[in-house]
Each structure stands twice: as C-alpha cells, then as structure tokens.
Amino acid sequence: MRVLVERTVDSEGVSQAAGMRRGRMVTVNLAESPLGWLRSRALIDVRQFEAGERLRADYERASIAPSVTMRWVERVDGGGGDGLDPTSAQIAAKRRFDVALAAAGPGLADILWRVVCAGEGLPVAEKALQWPARAGRVVLTLALDRLAAHYGIG
Numbered sequence: 001m002r003v004l005v006e007r008t009v010d011s012e013g014v015s016q017a018a019g020m021r022r023g024r025m026v027t028v029n030l031a032e033s034p035l036g037w038l039r040s041r042a043l044i045d046v047r048q049f050e051a052g053e054r055l056r057a058d059y060e061r062a063s064i065a066p067s068v069t070m071r072w073v074e075r076v077d078g079g080g081g082d083g084l085d086p087t088s089a090q091i092a093a094k095r096r097f098d099v100a101l102a103a104a105g106p107g108l109a110d111i112l113w114r115v116v117c118a119g120e121g122l123p124v125a126e127k128a129l130q131w132p133a134r135a136g137r138v139v140l141t142l143a144l145d146r147l148a149a150h151y152g153i154g
Contacts, residue, residue: 034115034122043137047153048144052116054151055100059117061093103150108143115140 004027032040035056039049101109114125115136122136131139148154 033119037121038137038140044141044144047148048141050153051144051148051151052112054153055097055112055147056116058093058097058100061089062097063090064094064097064117100147100150104143104146108139108146111136111140112143112147 006025006027033056035044035049035052038044039046044052101112104112110129111125114120114128115122120128122140123133126133126136129136
C-alpha cells in the first residue's frame with residue numbers, strides 16, 4: 001500500500017510546519033517505516049529487519065503508544081487467534097516487549113524504540129539522542145543484531 005504525500009523539509013531532512021515553506025518539497029510514502037526504508041536500500045539485512053518488525057508488532061499489540069483516535073478493530077472481542085482474551089494478550093505483548101528491550105541493553109534500547117517503535121528517521125533520532133550524524137545506523141544495526149539473537153532469528 002502506498003500513501004504518498006508532499007512534505008517540505010529543511011537541509012537536515014526535518015519536516016517543516018505547514019506555514020513554513022523554507023526548504024524543498026519531497027514526496028513521502030507514509031506506509032513505509034524507517035526500518036523498511038533501511039531494508040529497501042540494503043542498509044540492514046533480512047534478519048535485522050525481521051527482529052525489528054517483531055519488536056514493533058509487540059509494541060503495537062501492547063498498545064503502549066498513546067491513542068489519538070477511535071480504535072477500529074475487525075472483531076469486537078479483539079481476539080487474535082492466540083487463545084488469549086484482549087487484556088491478557090496486551091499484557092503478554094508488553095512483557096515480550098520489555099524483555100526484548102532489556103536483551104538489547106540500556107545503550108541500545110533508546111535507538112530501537114525511537115526508530116522501530118516510534119517511527120523516527122535516523123537523523124531525527126540521532127539529533128534527539130545528541131549523537132553525531134550517521135552514528136545512528138551503526139548503533140541501530142548492533143541493536144538489531146542483539147534483538148535477532150534474543151528472538152533466535154538466524
């Protein structure tokens with residue numbers, strides 16, 4: 001699925017507010033995650049991508065992110081086929097998420113959460129973590145390797 005929109009970005013790749021028109025116009029695919037972007041350019045391998053997607057899935061199942069709209073689920077009971085009621089499934093996903101981040105380690109959990117779960121691009125995550133430019137990809141690949149080892153993805 002492709003959801004293309006036009007955005008104005010400044011010289012560092014940061015999106016500008018609607019009223020600010022300094023920078024250049026780019027077309028952005030909203031359906032593509034930062035992890036998918038890295039994978040499509042062979043900057044991470046399949047193993048790292050799968051580990052990141054597994055973490056993101058648990059993050060979303062645990063409903064950790066703040067909700068801003070109505071939840072439109074397919075089933076009223078929220079059943080996911082795993083035999084757990086919705087509350088138990090959410091708690092189990094939260095536990096898996098916490099254990100996975102702990103397995104990555106305290107220095108690597110920050111970049112995993114920002115890029116994989118929050119959907120921040122690497123330049124934005126690097127700036128927020130006060131890291132030098134282009135350091136994020138190296139650290140992210142290390143974090144994804146640890147995550148893949150934790151999940152047993154080989």
